Amino acid sequence: MQSGEAAFNDFVAARTAALSRTAYLLTGDHHLAEDLLQTALLQAARHWERIHTAPEAYVRRVLYNQNVSWWRRRKLRETTLGTYDAAAPASSPDLRLTLEEALGRLTAKQRTVLVLRYFEDLTEVQAAAALGISAGTVKSMTRQALARLRVLAPELSELIGATP
Structure with a gap:
């Protein structure tokens, strides 16, 4: 049986790429996506003992809710030109x-x-x-x-x- 910290680290290592793509698609900006994912993973780490049986669903829910919260607060939006996620298949x-x-x-x-x-x-x-x-x-x-x-x-x- 893994410790909570080791299990969390394994989850992060295994799912960061997929969660990062989702965060990027939600925000449309690499930097905001990194911030969004970091916020979601921080909340997951804080609640790991409660969510360890289904952490991905929890993290995705945090991604969606945090992004909604950000669009409600955001007045000016920066956009990047000519960037794309090279890791995403196409x-x-x-x-x-x-x-x-x-x-x-x-x-x-x-x-x-x-x-x-x-x-x-x-x-x-x-x-x-x-x-x-x-x-x-x-x-x-x-x-x-x-x-x-x-x-x-x-x-x-x-x-x-x-x-x-």
Whole structure:
């Protein structure tokens, strides 16, 4: 049986890459993603004895909630140009850059809902629970975000569906 600290260290080593990609997709910024993940892992470390049986679900929930908290407080938003996550798989670098640029032009709320629904593969109900909003709000935000993506990046129509 591992000590709590060793188990936490093993969890961090095994899941940091995946959690980091999620944090980046939520924030759209490498530095904010690092801060977001660090905040989530710090909270997990503080509550490890309580959450050690399902730490990833806890950390992901903290990522979502903390990101929501940040978009409520953020008045000015910095954006980076020409960066992308080299660790994330993609069939075409051009497609990845186009998708990243289009996602970066969505609001933080729209981007978060799309990440939860399509990257994290959560249902509308699960995404709503993670964000503390209604499933209807998730549906309408998803619809609005996809419609905006169709306008911002028509070349992505195969990925997001051709019909509005």
